[in-house]
Amino acid sequence: MKATFEKNGPLDVITLEGRLDASSAPKLREKLDEILDAGRVHLIFDLKGVDFVDSSGLSVFVNALQGARRAGGEVSIASPTSEVQSVLQLTRLHKILPIHEDRAGAEASMGVLAA
């Protein structure tokens, strides 16, 4: 899995490509902990290039959301494929993780101004 980290004002946009599964999730979780520890708590996951997410991958989103919310932040998902979207819906994660068609929509919904 490839992950690109981009700062956009108060937002951190994490663009993921490939498979987010038990083999790639621990490393991503570690990096996200660093971001949250640095006080950057408004995160967007751009999943346009992600073709598969397993339960470890889903847990990454949940952990990020827990960490961000504790610090007054928020997490959004942008551009999931229909397969990933189905899993998010089935697990009801869509009810706590706002999901948007594209990154612009996610940025607009975060309630903070991107640069």
Add this chain to the structure above:
Amino acid sequence: MAIFEEKTDGSTGDSGFLAMDMDSPSELAAYRLEPDYGAAPLVVPEGSRRRILDRLELLYGEEAAASAWADLERILRVHHAHKTPEILAAEAEFTGERFTEKDVILITYGDLISNDSLPPLQTLANFADVFFRDLISTIHILPFYPYSSDRGFSVTSYTEVDPNLGTWRDVTNLRKSFRLMFDGVFNHISSQSEWFRNFLAGDEEYKDYFISFSSGGAIDNDHLELILRPRTSSLLSEYQTLEGPRFVWTTFSRDQVDINFRNPKVLLRILDILLFYVRQGADLIRLDAITYLWYELGTSCAHLEETHACIQLMRDVLDIGAPETALITETNVPHRDNISYFGDGSNEAQMVYNFALPSLVLHTFLSGDASVLTKWAAGLEYPSDTTTFFNFLDSHDGISLMGCRGILSEEQIEVLCEAARANDGFVSMKTNGTGGESPYELNITWYSALCDREDRGDDVRIDRFVASRAIALALRGVPGIYLPSLIGSENDLEGVYKERGEKRDINRAELREEELIRLFSDPTSRSCRIYRRLFHLFKVRQNLEAFHPASGQRLLELSPGVFALERTPRGGGAPLYALTSVVGERQQIELPVRAPEGVKSLYDHVSGGRFEVSASGAVALGLEPYQMLWLEASDGPTPSEESPS
């Protein structure tokens, strides 16, 4: 633009199941890793001490009982020294209520779900955390100890976790989100275990750990014929010991050697292990094959008074050392014998496997007639509000035919066997003692068992399958489901034939996590459809007090094609009517209801529909094939109830 309109802020009141725990994980209190002997010691109440002594005297006589009690008191005190202030506080606040309408127990092997990256118990924890959290209350992880055969039920070490599955830490980690059920496989132990190896090596300490004889003919035929056995293998198995050949008692297989509870040291070790399981996170302990615990030549060696005394001692020990932990007995025997393990309602198991239920529900759907099930359920007795049935339909074993003996006729049982064979399943036999054999269980998945050759596509099969599960959810007790049923698994014939030809492997196929998620990603897949419908029922059930295990139950005879229950909330109030059509045709029925004055309609929690109550106090219903209704005099969905999907 948001793709999902249901976006919420995750605050309380959100119906998303994860939202509830976002900021306050409901992790259960854990024991100290090391005992604190400086803490206030345990004082065993005199009544408990006397009760335990009485039971020990029954088993071992007065002198040995006094000695055993001294050892047992020490074991209890050591256990007590592991308790944290949080555990002591939780025990002090414990009301005795162990099970509620929120309970659903998931049965799974520790390695049923797998991926290539993580140990199986971690995979299970991750998967369960995302897919089952707040829907399943308890996970029964089938034996996760090292073993030598019988898929875990031939344990080589009671106090270790099979390294192929993970570690104790992985087990504990699962308990962050779920209560756990452990197996106590105490009737027998592996022939590869240290205990048995020590016996073979002539170790004096282990000399009486097993039941052994000097010759294979030591038990005469008259006695052999009396002994109740669930297997057709030889009762005695020959082993070479340091002191020559010995013939040891093996109820289930040569590799599963029965433990000799006539030796008080054995009982004490098992009680110590019971408390060890509590410290590792066991909320329920399943007593496997407990029926055969004690032997007495000249009897059936099943359900003996001494066996019940051993279970009562286990209960005594838990009542003193871990009052929140419950016992559940797995006794695959006729219903009348099965319920004897409730004891007097306060002194044995808090929960008993409802072994008659699976075969009776199967009979109901295959015959399209709920009459036998209704009549049997009407006679169910619940000895106390703290005891209840484990209403399962399937498990890692087959569909038992023992529980329905005396309820279904031999002809009706044969019809079940024929149907199982026609649906590519198997029938396992047991010996009758007199040399004859009779059907013991059906080896087939629940989804395949319900198959009707005339079915046209998945739609009707899914409807029938979900309807069958709804019966276990509505009947008084705690419902259980075996993981493969959550996705409607069909028979795994390849699994049966690829290794040892073990028939039970037909329902033990490994589920690859990636494959599961791909199935879940496809809303049209059978797995996804079943998962969604079952979890809708689970979620709805959680909010209906009428489904509390202590809520009242009355069977209604509306039509042979309908299984109908009236459940009255334990706290009082209007009853809930749970109706399940067991036939593939539309039915018109009239349901007389006891609704509060002024109520003009009943709300169906399953479909979200509403049905008018006539002036005469009845509801006219057009039941679709395999439709289920949970009707209540309610204004609408309960606060966290989701709309049907």
